[in-house]
Amino acid sequence: MVDPSDTMADLSEANARLYESLLDGDHAALARVITEIENRTPGYRELLAALHAETGRASVIGVTGSPGTGKSTLVDALTKQYREAGETVGVIAIDPSSPYTGGSVLGDRIRMGSTAGDMDVFVRSMSARGRLGGLSMATADAVKALDAFGKDRIIVETVGAGQNEVDIVETAETVAVVVQPGSGDDIQLLKAGILEIGDLFVVNKADKDEAAGTVADLETMIHMDRSPTAGLSTGHHGPDAAEADPEDGDTDDDGGWTPPVIETVATAGEGVDELRGALDDHYQYLVDSGEGEGRRRRQAETELRRLLRADLGGLAEQVVDRHGGIERLSASVANRETDPYTVVEELVEPLESAVRESVAVEPEPSER
Amino acid sequence: MSADHTQRATRCLVAKVGLDGHDRGAHVIARAFRDAGFEVIYSGLHRAPEEIVQAAVQEDVDVLGISILSGAHNTLIPKLIEGLESYDAFENTLILVGGIIPDEDKPQLEAVGVDAIFGPGTSIEETVEFVREHAGSE
Secondary structure, three states: OOHHHHHHHHOOHHHHHHHHHHHHHHHHHHHHHHHHHHHHHOOHHHHHHHHOOOOOOEEEEEEEEEOOOOOOHHHHHHHHHHHHHOOOEEEEEEEOOOOOOOOEEEOOOHHHHOOOOOEEEEEEEEOOOOOOHHHHHHHHHHHHHHHHHHOOOEEHHHHHHHHHHHHHHOOOOEEEEEEOOOOOOHHHHHHHOOOOOEEEEEEEEOOOOHHHHHHHEEEEEEHHHOOOOOOHOOOOOOOOOOOHHHHHHOOOOOOOOOEEEOOEEHHHHHHHHHHHHHHEEEOOOOOHHHHHHHHHHHHHHHHHOOHHHHHHHHHHHHHHHHHOHHHOOOOOOOHOOHHHHHHHHHHHHHHHHHHHHHHOOOOOOOOO | OOOOOOOOOOOEEEEOOOOOOOOHHHHHHHHHHHHHHOOOEEEEOOEEEHHHHHHHHHHHOOOOEEEEOOOOHHHHHHHHHHHHHHHOOOOOOEEEEEEEEEEEHHHHHHOOOOOOOOOOOOOOHHHHHHHHHHHOOO
């Protein structure tokens, strides 16, 4: 266990003040900390290291889906319910950035009007800033800041279109995938690769005609996913099952979790109660089954690997610079003076021997 | 040792405040700022000053651009600035006003803390350049 006073000692004076103010409930300090995380301002890691001990209390929900499915409106409706129950909420809304200029228009706040003016709802918009992979790190770190601040519920909202987004929602305990009616047949759903990440599915805009079909498609896919032969006995998975039934979200016979499909009309607040209920059910399932503990371990593992990769990548950059920079090296490869394998071998060799030496000299005592 | 590269971005809140439904100008500015590589948060229409303050504080923006064509600038803008001050967020924020502001009102707005006023006919480049020069120099 790390003594908090040790991590505090590493903080700069300004960051120590930020740390105190954040824990004191100062909104501007929280905003500032997230900016430092986003900018990777020198010292931000020490700040997060100090905050780490204060985290782990919030319940984190990920909401993902294609653009225009109504995620922001849904998050707004959900936030309103949590507020009415007296809980504080943090929202991280992620929008893509332009691959050309790095600029972005972050419009999720527009749909989050029903709790505007309520400071106990902290909404922060983030963009990719052209840092593939880095965004998931920044998101996980911003979640930590909100968690340490004392938010009861944290919602991470992102457009679901690729691996990066999958990484992001995986910082959550529970992932809700939002689909809109008529978003294509079951093959589209398979292709999108969203089935694997959803702990529950929301068919928003359920007042549209195609809603029942989309719900049926989703349910079929979910049941096939869980037990590939289930589709053969159509007992209660027939068209009748298209009605939204939050009970579906209960643990099934073998104690596993079957993702429920919930119909909502976020603009009218319909189905939001059921969604909140299903989110709570999933939380309870995580606790009861011990799966929550497993998830937290996996998240910590992902985080460690990510940090390690980032820092090793940074070391690699330094090595490259010391060998005359990437441009010189790549020119020599392009001109066939050498080959990429030899170059990399030469670059990595000193690192490798350093690793060999350190492993030989002091074998790490395993504490656990 | 950490291998992070600092990645700063200029963050702007483009805000419509009060009973003013004309958002073409705000959209044009939002788009121009995006193309300039800024991160733009758009508030949406009909926001109360407190909502804009909340957004500016939480988003920790470098620039607050207020678009106003309703004529209510003399009441709304001081309210916004007071709100920012109450969160200690005034000093670090560049405050721009765009829209229809009569010449005789300008000194008063500048006195309460508006950094620049861009009326009709201002070129996009001029606005972007102003932000590049003055934003985030805290």
